Amino acid sequence: MPKPGPFPHLGTMPLRAFFPRLAALAFLTLTAACAGSLDAEQSRLCRMLLPALFAQDDGITVIDSEAAGGRAVHITFRAGGKDAPERLLTCRFGGAGYSAAKRDLIAVMIDGVGLGESQLWFLKERWLESQVSVMSDPGPPGRGAGLIELPSRELATALQYALGGLPRLTLLALLALATALIYGLIGRINLAFGEFAAMGGMVASLAILLLAALFPRAGLAIEPVALLVTLGTIALWGVVAGKRVLHPLAIRGGQPILVAGVGMMVAVPEGLRLAQGARNTWLPPVGEGSFALASGGGFEVMASPRALGIVAMNLLAIALLLLVMRRSRFGRAWRAVADDPEAAELLGLDPRRVLILSSLIATALAGLAGASVTLLHGGITFSSGTMMGLAGLMAAILGGVGSLGGAVLAGALIGMLQTLWMVFHAIEHWELASFTLLTAFLVLKPGGFFGYSEGPERRF
Secondary structure (H helix, E strand, C coil): CCCCCCHHHHHHCHHHHHHHHHHHHHHHHHHHHHHHCHHHHCCCCCCCCHHHHHHCCEEEEEEEEEEEECEEEEEEEEEEECCCCCCEEEECCCCCCCCHHCCCCCEEEEEECCCCCCHHHHHHHHHHCCHHHHHHHCCCCCCCCEEEEECCHHHHHHHHHHHHHHHHHHHHHHHHHHHHHHHHHHCCCCCHHHHHHHHHHHHHHHHHHHHHHCCCCHHHHHHHHHHHHHHHHHHHHHHHHHHHHHHHHHCCCHHHHHHHHHHHHHHHHHHHHHHHHHCCCCCCCCCCCCCCEEEECCEEEEEEEHHHHHHHHHHHHHHHHHHHHHHHHHHHHHHHHHHCHHHHHCCCCCCHHHHHHHHHHHHHHHHHHHHHHHHHCCCCCCCCCHHHHHHHHHHHHCCCCCHHHHHHHEEEEEEEEHHHHHHCCCCHHHHHHHHHHHHHHHHHHCCCCCCCCCCCCCCC
């Protein structure tokens, strides 16, 4: 009798339990990443008031900035020399997060005493709208030393590049995992996952804007809800694709699925363009920016809490799916249908249902990748999914198409390779370098890292 694993309850966990766990994971991760965060734009607007309120003869030094109550910012500063007392500037705004009123200054207090209406009107309509206020910004507070002291500048620079490459690493892993889920069942590649990622990013943008208009005071709490809306919408498209495209064509065999994938690569972005227009919708910047994580040789390594939270969410989603595929009933059914669909059907499994559910999960993973791009960069273009999909396909092939763990490992490896390439060479050439190295690798090892084309055993 096999020894139970560390999570024995997952051995009988049905597939329907995966999505509530993924939803809870997304909500908790994004909420933790955004809770109590200082909005960088509101902090900058509040700092820009200081030169209009105090003389700059001896300089203005910003000591600290912090959020207060979601829609207010506290600026601790010193107007004068080092011996000047610390003072407090409080700015309250009409909204937070993605609300259109987040830039609307509604109250200003100095050491707890509010300014009059005429003074507030002058600051809003005359001072903040002038170029002088931008040039007179005293700047953010000093970041101080990093949390970690590194022995050299080169090591600090390498850590900075590694942090910058983490988001792309998780995006490639998600798309590679989506590709491997479908190929493992039908032996054909669905080329449209990049386009589904672009759809997920655009749906996330529209959902955030709609929720911000309906609930202007919700702040960044609308992001987890928008993410759940995105995953649900893209998952429905996955069900449609599985029922109407993948399963009927998989029965016929041959290459029709590849042709259908190319058709979806054209139809999905064109549909997005017609639905939204050629101009892309970009979200306003949110979040508190970056903090000094480490320093070495005079170089500060900056990290974004928002980016780290999204990376953690994607990594946990990948780990949860791999665990579900290894220990749940659906995971066992997927492996059985992938190995021998006829024998699996004789044993009572429904290959059609397994394929449709796999399509649902795969498109949801692609949608999560696209939504992550929107949350990180404020939007995604309708035509940007092609290169994302090709990079995910490249990772799936490199890992051994059909091997889920191999796809994740290869996605991480390609993300690291692209990051290293951008460090030492021109960024516009990384696609050429990546595909060249992939070709050379597959000539030497056609099955990829964990491919099963060279032997009878499937490697998870």
